[in-house]
Amino acid sequence: MSARFRDLAAELRAAITDGTYPPGSHLPSESELSERHGVSRGTVRQTFALLRADGLIASHQGARRTVLAAPRVQSFAELRSFSLWARSLGETPSGRKVALVRREASPGERDALGEDRIYHLTRVRLLSGRPVMIERTAYVDRVGALVAGIDTDTESICERLAELGIVFAHAEHTLDAVPADEEDAALLGCAPGTALLRERRRTTDPDGRPLEWSEDRYLGDAVAVTVHNSVAASVLERQKS
Amino acid sequence: MSARFRDLAAELRAAITDGTYPPGSHLPSESELSERHGVSRGTVRQTFALLRADGLIASHQGARRTVLAAPRVQSFAELRSFSLWARSLGETPSGRKVALVRREASPGERDALGEDRIYHLTRVRLLSGRPVMIERTAYVDRVGALVAGIDTDTESICERLAELGIVFAHAEHTLDAVPADEEDAALLGCAPGTALLRERRRTTDPDGRPLEWSEDRYLGDAVAVTVHNSVAASVLERQKS
DNA sequence: CCTGGCGACTTGTATAGCCAAGTGACAACA
DNA sequence: TGTTGTCACTTGGCTATACAAGTCGCCAGG
Numbered sequence A, B: 001m002s003a004r005f006r007d008l009a010a011e012l013r014a015a016i017t018d019g020t021y022p023p024g025s026h027l028p029s030e031s032e033l034s035e036r037h038g039v040s041r042g043t044v045r046q047t048f049a050l051l052r053a054d055g056l057i058a059s060h061q062g063a064r065r066t067v068l069a070a071p072r073v074q075s076f077a078e079l080r081s082f083s084l085w086a087r088s089l090g091e092t093p094s095g096r097k098v099a100l101v102r103r104e105a106s107p108g109e110r111d112a113l114g115e116d117r118i119y120h121l122t123r124v125r126l127l128s129g130r131p132v133m134i135e136r137t138a139y140v141d142r143v144g145a146l147v148a149g150i151d152t153d154t155e156s157i158c159e160r161l162a163e164l165g166i167v168f169a170h171a172e173h174t175l176d177a178v179p180a181d182e183e184d185a186a187l188l189g190c191a192p193g194t195a196l197l198r199e200r201r202r203t204t205d206p207d208g209r210p211l212e213w214s215e216d217r218y219l220g221d222a223v224a225v226t227v228h229n230s231v232a233a234s235v236l237e238r239q240k241s
Numbered sequence C: 001c002c003t004g005g006c007g008a009c010t011t012g013t014a015t016a017g018c019c020a021a022g023t024g025a026c027a028a029c030a
Numbered sequence D: 001t002g003t004t005g006t007c008a009c010t011t012g013g014c015t016a017t018a019c020a021a022g023t024c025g026c027c028a029g030g
Helices: A004-017 A030-037 A041-053 A075-080 A082-088 A107-113 A141-147 A157-163 A182-188 B004-017 B030-037 B041-053 B075-080 B082-088 B107-113 B141-147 B157-163 B182-188
Strands: A057-060 A063-067 A093-104 A117-127 A130-139 A170-179 A195-204 A210-219 A223-230 A236-240 B057-060 B063-067 B093-104 B117-127 B130-139 B170-179 B195-204 B210-219 B223-230 B236-240
Touching: A004 A041, A030 A041, A041 A057, A107 A117, A107 A130, A107 A210, A117 A141, A130 A141, A130 A182, A141 A157, A170 B170, A182 A210, A195 B195, B004 B041, B030 B041, B041 B057, B107 B117, B107 B130, B107 B210, B117 B141, B130 B141, B130 B182, B141 B157, B182 B210
Parallel strands: none
Antiparallel strands: A057 A063, A093 A117, A117 A130, A130 A210, A170 A195, A170 B195, A170 B223, A195 A210, A195 B170, A223 B170, A223 B236, A236 B223, B057 B063, B093 B117, B117 B130, B130 B210, B170 B195, B195 B210
16 A cells, blocks of 8 residues: 555564564564565665664664664654543543634744734643643644634644644744743633743644644643654754743 | 765755755755766665755655755754753853762662662753753763763763763653752752753663663753654654653 | 684665656647 | 646655675684
C-alpha cells in the first residue's frame, strides 16, 4: 500500500513493542532483513533511518543495531491535540469556549501569521472536570472560518480540521514560566501568582505556511511537557526572553 | 574531510544563511547539484534528508525543494551547555558551585541512572552577573569522577567532558512550572513562590547508557525554551505529572 | 591465562540506473 | 478568453554493486 520502507518500519516498531526485540537486544543485519523481506539493502537502510530519527535504535559501524527503547505513540499529534493526549491517559477531555471573535491582528499575531485579520479563540480545557489549561489561539483566516463552524465544546478542533483537509506539519514551541494573572486565576480556579507553564506555539502546514499561533497556560502541578532530542535529529533551542 | 553529503549540507546551510537561497526560494534540482558538485544523485538526496530533518526545507514530488527558514546554530549542544548558549547570546556565563558530593543515589536517581553511588553537583548559573538558574545534577560514577577534577566555577563542564571523550547523544527533557522554595529563593535572589521553569533532564551516550540526571530551575522571566517538531521527525510528548 | 592477529560479518558512503508520480509551462483548441 | 492536453523536468521509491572502516569471535602463540 504505502512505501515498502514505511511498511517495514511499522513492522519492526511492532516487533519491538511486542517484545520480539526488547530494549538492549540486537536487530537482524541489513542483509538478513533485505533477503527475508525481498527488498534491497537500500530500502532496509531507509527503514532504519526512520527508526533512528525516532530514537528507537542506535547504530555503529561494524556492529548490529541495538534497540534503545520501545516506541512512543504519535508524539506530534498528541502534542497538538489536547483531546488525543487526554484520551491516551484514560482521562475525559472537555472544553469550555470563553470567546471566539474575528478581529484585527495584534502586531505579534500579524508577525506570526502574516495576516491582518484573524480569528481568536479562548478556551478553558478540563481533565475529568478539573480545569488544567487556558488556550488562547489565533487562527489564520482560512482556518478560523472552519473553526467557527465547529462546536468547540464537544468536538476536537484538531481532529475536525484534519478531516477538513488542514494538515499540521511543523510546530515551534516556546516554553517558560509565568505567574497567573487575575483572568488566569479566575478561569483556572487557582490563586493569582500561581506558577503556570506557558507554551507559545506556532504551527505551519507542510509548506511552512502559518496556520495558528497559540498561547497556552497550564497549571504547573497538573501538566508537564517532555521533549526528546538527539545529536542526530536536533530540534531544540534555548532562548532568552 | 568528513563525508561528502555532510560537506554538501554544510555548504547549502551556509548558502541559505548568507542569502543565496532566502526563505521561500527554490533550491537547485538534485541532478543540477549532483552534476555541479561531481557527486551522484543518491549523495545529494542524503544531503537533502539532513536539511529536511532540521526543518530547513520542504519537498514535494514533482516540484523543486523550497527553503523554509534560515538554520539555527547548534541546537542540541546549546541546549546542554549553558556556557555555549550564553556566549551565543553575547552574554558572559559564569557559575558558582554550591556543593559537589559523592553519595548514595536516591531512589529516583537510581532509577534514572541505574547506579547506587553517584556524584551530585549543585550550581548557580549567572548571566552577566545575574543569577538565572539553579542546576542540580546527578552524574553516573564514571562521569562524576571526571567532573570532580574540573574547576566548575570557571570551566564549562560540558566542553571539558567532550574533550575527555564523554559524548552526550540523546536527552529527554521534562518541563513544568514550580514555585520557588526557600532554598531556590535564597540562591536566585527572588521571592519564595516566584514562578520557575523546571527542566528535568536525562542524558545518555550514543548507546543509550545514562550519563546524567539533572533538575534545573530557571527564573521564568529570564529564560525560555523553544522546541521545534514536525510530523516527519517527531520528538515530543505531553505528560501528566 | 592473556595477548595479538586474522577473518567473517556488518554498517557507512558512494555510484549508476530504472520507473512511477506529480508539477508547471506552453501550445493547441473551443 | 478560458480550457485542455502534452511534455520536459523533478522528486519519490527502489535495485544493484562496490569499497572503506569498524566489530567481534576465534585461534595460535607466548
